[in-house]
Amino acid sequence: MEHTLFINHYAMVNALGGDNKTIKDNLLAGKQDGIAINEVLLNEGPIHVASVTLPLPDLSGKRIEFQTRNNQLASLALAQLRLPVEALIAKYGAHRIAVIVGTSTSGIAQGEQAMTQLNLTGEFPDNYCYQQQEMDNLSQFISSELKVSGLSMTLSTACSSSAKAFATAQELISNGLADAAIVGGVDSLCGMTVNGFHALASTSAGVCNPSSVNRDGINLGEAAALAIVSKESGSVKLLGVGESSDAHHMSAPHPAGEGASRAMQSALNHAGYSASRVDYINLHGTATPKNDEMEALAVADVFGCHVACSSSKGLIGHTLGAAGATEIGFCWLLLGGTDFAGHVWDGQRDSNLPPINLVPPGTQHSQPITTCLSNSFAFGGNNVSVLIGL
Known part of the structure; x- marks a missing residue:
């Protein structure tokens, strides 16, 4: 039996800031x-990325x-959730609180640093162990903290990882396997x-430009969202989660957005x-040619071209395993207000894309925003859409 589930607390860390107020202010300002x-990160030279620069x-x-570093980002977000989690433990017991999170990198950055030292000195650093790189490291750390x-559990389905975490949490709670869950994702630059994305010719030469005729790829970013x-x-309900897997190609979406349409409709x-x-x-809105084309087709197919849309990738980069939870968090911040998160780009429309309603910064709704959808589309055609509302 399904229960009505609520998203009562949200904590985020990304290139826009480390607390909800700062992040919302910078989000609305574009x-x-x-x-x-x-x-440092790209072997071939400089590259634009969206780093977290907070201590x-x-x-x-x-x-x-x-x-x-992945767990450092998680720890900064966790500090904002400790008191409400303690209240849930007192009510339900620690054994009834699940941890369902997503990542794609875990502690790979520490493995890279360790290999560099091994090649230079013949020895791994004292503060390195292989478990730092394991995918379940993140969920273990959060449970421990x-x-x-x-x-x-930690889910790893590339860019949809932390959006899928909401689906899994919904299933666990609805089936009586947990009373509450810490849900989200964390990914750090490495x-x-x-x-890898540069080798796929998927990175932008500058700051990314979602939906533009001049779009040329992504900026990678890092974030925590729990x-x-x-x-x-x-006040905020987890209304519905839609999932699909079109398996069109290992690293390219279905060109007509069939899987994306199914996820949104679901x-x-x-x-x-x-x-x-x-x-x-x-929007998932990565600023790669194929993603933005298929997503515009899918949105137009399910919603038409009137609903307000924007991509936040031009502000925080593509945070991979943290992207889904981060952008659901942006929707969570918008609910109840009249301000939309604006679409930041050069304003040069691609005439091959349906003219979906890309709202600029400063755009307001005529009434309070009550329902938001967030899209996350991953390699292999793993698609997730999450609907939340008041």
Whole structure:
């Protein structure tokens, strides 16, 4: 039996800031300062990425396998959730609180640093162990930090990882396997992803330009986004999650957006909502030629060209395993207000794309925003759309 689930708390860290107020202010302002040139990550030279520049917690006193940048980002977000998690533990017990999170890099950056030292000195550094790179490291760290002992898992489906975490949490709670869940994702910048996407000719020569005729690829970013999903009544509901897997190609989406359309329609069906009830769509909007084309086709197919849309990739980069939860978090921040998150680009439309309603910064809705959809589309055609609302 399905229960109405609520997203009662949200904590985020990304290139826009480390707290909800700062992030919302910079999101609405269309601030792009967080995307800057990095001279280290790409083997072939400088590249634009969206780094977190805030001071991060010192984890040197933690277990060695938890000493990673990925977990530092997670720790900064977790600090904002400790009190509500303690209240849930007191009510339900630590064994009834699940941890369902996504990542694509885990502690790979520490492995890269360790290999560099091994090649130079013949020895690994003292503060390195292979467990830092394991995908389940993130969920283990969060469970340990929050002292919860319920089901704990890390999902890794590339760019849809942390959006899928909401689907899994919904299934666990609805089936009585947990009473609440810490849900979200964390991903940190590392050489593997930067050089990998560059090798696929998917990175932008400058700051990315979603939906533009001049778009040429992504900027990678890093982020943490963690939320509490539970049956505890609150203002924001997790209305529906739609998933599909079109498996069209290993690294390219279905050109007509068939899987993306199915995911969006499935989210609406799950909620029992019509397309006309959605006020805003946070696009996956990577600024790669194929993604933006197929997503515009899919949005036009399901919603037409009137609903307000924007991509946040031009502000925070593509945060991979953290992207889904981060952009659902942006929708969470918009609910109840009248301000849309604006689409930041050069304004040069691609005439081959359907003319979906890309709203500029400063655009306001005529009434409070009550329903938002967030899209996350991953390699292999793994598609997730999450619908939330008041």
